[in-house]
Amino acid sequence: MATVKIKFRPSSVNAKEGILFYQVIHNRVARQINAGCKIYPAEWDNLSSRVVIPPGTEESRCHYLHSLENRIKEDTTRLRYILARLDRTDKDYSADKVVELFFISPEDGGFISFCQNLINQLKQIGKVCTAETYATSLNSFIRFRGDRGDIPLGEVDTDLMAEYEVYLKSNGICPNSSSYYMRNLRAMYNRAVEKELVVQRSPFKYVYTGIDKTVKRAVSAKVIRQIRDLDLVLYPLMDYARDIFMFSFYTRGMSFIDMAYLKKEDLKNGILSYRRQKTKQQLLIKWEQPMQDIIDKYDTSGTPYLLPIIKDTGKDERRQYKSAEHLINSKLKKIGIQLGLEIPLTTYVARHGWANIAKSKNVPISTISEAMGHDSESTTRIYLASLDTSVIDKANSLVIKSL
Template sequence: MATVKVKFRASSVADREGRLFYQIIHNRVTRQISTGYKLFPSEWDGLYAGGLLLNSKGKRHAYLATLKSRIAEDKARLECLVARLDRAGESYTAGDVVKLYLTPSNREDFFTFTRMLIGQLRQVGKTHTAERYVTVMNSFGRFRRENELLWEEVDSDLMVEYETYLKSRGVCPNTSSYYMRGLRAIYNRAVEKGMTVQREPFKYVYTGIDKTIKRAVPLKVIRQIRDLDLTLFPTMDFARDIFMFSFYTRGMSFIDMAYLKKKDLQGGTLSYRRQKTGQQLFVKWEKPMQEIVDKYNTNGTPYLLPIIRDMNADIRRQYKNAAHLVNDKLKKLGEKLGLTVLLTSYVARHGWASIARSRNIPLAIISEAMGHDSEKTTRIYLASLDTTSVDKANSRILKAL
């Protein structure tokens, strides 16, 4: 295994700065890499000892601090290259390490690696993971202003800066955690491939999942949504119909609605498997469901609802575009009704569960109806949907004081 050292060469002229260089030693052969970094001999003593000189002030102190950071990054990168060559199991020389370090094409940055990874995931059919990484990379790219990012620059300080950036733009903790967990997954893949060493850059940022405030609307709001005359607003009318279909089918998720096929409806029963869990559910077919299906022309497709319309186009992209359109129109519909809850397709699912609970429908039945794998999941789901009864109890206690 090659050894990497940081060396200082003093100037032959008194009171002049000397130069730093990196020394690569392998099989008793030594090669050097010039850095262009300049220091006075007294300053090198301070850096070599692991800290900045106490007597350095102002711009010089800032320069030394930056220099110390760059040296650490350069050395980390050289060590990564050595580790990669060692893993390859083939013989190499100190000159090979130098050549790799100085070759721009081998300075593979974070974004280049991520784009390559996304392409590989798509090739093996892992579309969902690929799309997640695209979302994460786009957000992180905006933070970086699309500047390249070498692996040795990915550290805990950078992740804290990114988290602060997300907070300043009103991103909620769960969304920030989603980005961080995606970046961590990409980073760990790079570590596995020997692109970088594990420096635990995510140890100071939040990567958990907060218990979110569940959003639901009461039955009277569901009626308002159903009874709105949206004849003059066809796209909003379509979004409302998808929302109501979800409610009618016990809170069916948008992706499950998108992939429903005509053959899934037989003998007055709609059967489907949840995309999320693979669990099979059966729904009794009711009149309002049929009214929505009859309203739209789906000839030429095997699908029950007009979400995926073009059989020659990318199906998943059509689903995602439709989801974006529906949620955008539902948001405007909610504003039109003056709702305090942000109206999305998911509110229909929350709404059905909340209303079922308020009608004293047993938890086991709600759990089965929603396709939860256990009642525990349903309890978590319902935990903060409706606190009316708790609030009433508290009011009674306060009035008794």
């Protein structure tokens, strides 16, 4: 059985970058594959054989090192697939054969390789959210393939996707999550069709790609009051999570990513102005006292951001945002359990809650979006985009004063 190791060779010149390479060993024969990555000794951990980010590393360098982590993961995954395939089909293969197959272009056949290449391209042009969405779905498909490894684009057909759907169901994946994976894989497959790498065979034709209506994650004004008034003085992290949740609620269910990137300069003359990350739609919100009360609790003097989510602008901001999101939702779930809520409490519940309470106050559906009551979010955006902001501000004041 062949093995693959990641190695670092430091430069013979002091203060110069060394190189990373993959070592393939089979039948006592070793071959090297240059990973095309250069790093400093302090950026490599020999014990774990992985890239590390030393304290104080500049943000641009952090991005570079993260990209190397992703490339190494993709390369080693590809090498494992190659080894698994050779173990099944060619018992007498050599280490040289492994190297040869590694350097075959991903576009020469593999669906997984093509998708990984596409994800890298999306990251390079700044479409990080789309790349992460695709990566989540691809990782699920990779787990499904297991030791079978990659599959030629031409062999991605209805039978394969039906088999994948059965796999998802047998692993307890709900229909909406299964559909989510399928839609993303379909989008990547269609990119391959556009590039004329494969003929369109509509492999997703017979699997479910719709969206089931689920139990709404809405809570009443009573529950929002309970969350707001909960004594968390002895639990600062839960208190912090509650504040972020309430800020989202006060700002008409602002999404977490939008809160994370709110800047102090976005608040002028009593109006909070920001552009949604997801839709690029600009929204204006009248500043209310409860919002100010939350801002006043935290020292953000060292950052341009309004909220204490991204706290160090010298480090990878996206990683800070994702880490904070995980922490906050984890603490919110504990708050939900403490209050005996039947649904998991997350920041997204604030959005549903605002819409639900606004509806109960007879605010027109066209004003509030009926958050998640519409069949699609695009319908919601059409309604909101056509409104005078004063109507929305009045609706927001009504919701806040109902507490």
